[in-house]
Amino acid sequence: RKEVEQDPGPFNVPEGATVAxxxxxxxxxxxxxxxxxQDCRKEPKLLMSVYSxxxxxxxxxxxxxxxxxxxxxxxxxxxxxxxxxxxxVVNRNQAGTALIFGxxxxxxxxx
Amino acid sequence: xxxxxxxxxxxxxxxxxxxxxxxxxxxxxATTMFWYRQFPKQSLMLMATSNEGSKATYEQGVEKDKxxxxxxxLTLSTLTVTSAHPEDSSFYICSARGGHQPQHFxxxxxxxxx
Numbered sequence: 213r214k215e216v217e218q219d220p221g222p223f224n225v226p227e228g229a230t231v232a233x234x235x236x237x238x239x240x241x242x243x244x245x246x247x248x249x250q251d252c253r254k255e256p257k258l259l260m261s262v263y264s265x266x267x268x269x270x271x272x273x274x275x276x277x278x279x280x281x282x283x284x285x286x287x288x289x290x291x292x293x294x295x296x297x298x299x300x301v302v303n304r305n306q307a308g309t310a311l312i313f314g315x316x317x318x319x320x321x322x323x
Numbered sequence: 324x325x326x327x328x329x330x331x332x333x334x335x336x337x338x339x340x341x342x343x344x345x346x347x348x349x350x351x352x353a354t355t356m357f358w359y360r361q362f363p364k365q366s367l368m369l370m371a372t373s374n375e376g377s378k379a380t381y382e383q384g385v386e387k388d389k390x391x392x393x394x395x396x397l398t399l400s401t402l403t404v405t406s407a408h409p410e411d412s413s414f415y416i417c418s419a420r421g422g423h424q425p426q427h428f429x430x431x432x433x434x435x436x437x
Contacts, residue, residue: 216366255416255431256367299366310357311418311426315366 213238216314218300224320229290233317235283235300242312245276247285248299250316256299259285290321326350327419329429336407337437343403344432346417352397353419357426358390361414373400397421407436 218235225231237245245262260267262274262283273286283300300314326349334342346356355374359367371392373379379392394400400419404411416431 253414253433255428257428258425310369310372312369313359313367 214314215239215304215312216300216302218314218317220315220317222318222320224322225290227290227292227321227323229321230286230288231290231319232287233285233298233300233319235285235314237281237283237300237302237312239302239304239312240278240281242302242304244303245274245283246301246311247272247274247283248301248313250297250299252297256301256313259298287319290319292321292323295319295321327353327417327427327429329417329432331432332430333433333435335435335437338408339406340436341403341405342407342434343401344415344417344434346400346402346419346429348398348419348421348427351419351424352421353400354397354421355419356394356400357418357420358392358400358402359416359418361416361431367416370402404434407434409436412436 216237247259248256249259250256260269262276266275271288275284297316297318299316301311304310328347330345358370361367369382370385371379371381373392373394375394375397381387391403412435417429418426420426
């Protein structure tokens with residue numbers, strides 16, 4: 213089983229749509245969780261950390277369910293500029309250890 | 324914010340050449356650096372974890388004699404792809420962290436072996 217699994221998509225949505233991405237991870241010892249965004253042929257950039265209580269940053273909401281080892285990202289009011297690949301990322305075990313990336317979910321927002 | 328510089332950003336070499344990629348933390352001391360590789364339409368795959376002054380820890384399936392990692396200072400780690408072949412063509416990305424800093428990624432190096 214892969215350490216981090218995501219639906220690769222692609223998700224093709226119109227502007228203004230709400231879209232949700234899901235992710236599962238296999239290592240119950242993981243302690244830190246993130247969503248990264250990667251544009252084509254670029255390095256990944258941190259979008260937001262994910263906390264157990266759930267957290268929101270503008271149009272983006274992330275949630276974590278430790279019992280189910282499940283992470284989600286919700287994007288509201290999609291913009292054209294949101295088109296990218298969204299990577300679910302967990303650290304291997306203790307905080308500060310290597311980040312393990314999911315394969316990514318591709319989002320394409322059209323006008 | 325913290326910056327990680329990676330050099331070169333693009334390399335095209337003949338098969339059999341050894342290629343060195345540098346990863347520098349510009350405004351913090353990176354006690355740990357990570358090297359990742361990403362093939363087209365694939366995820367970033369961790370290759371190795373490097374702690375300053377220690378030997379790198381390689382992931383399963385990554386040949387340590389093929390991918391030489393040196394982390395001799397708190398601001399510089401290098402990855403050398405020895406005798407590179409076309410199947411080594413990939414996007415190589417480093418990341419660095421130090422103290423309570425989160426990981427910061429370099430811009431990546433696109434390696435093409437002809």
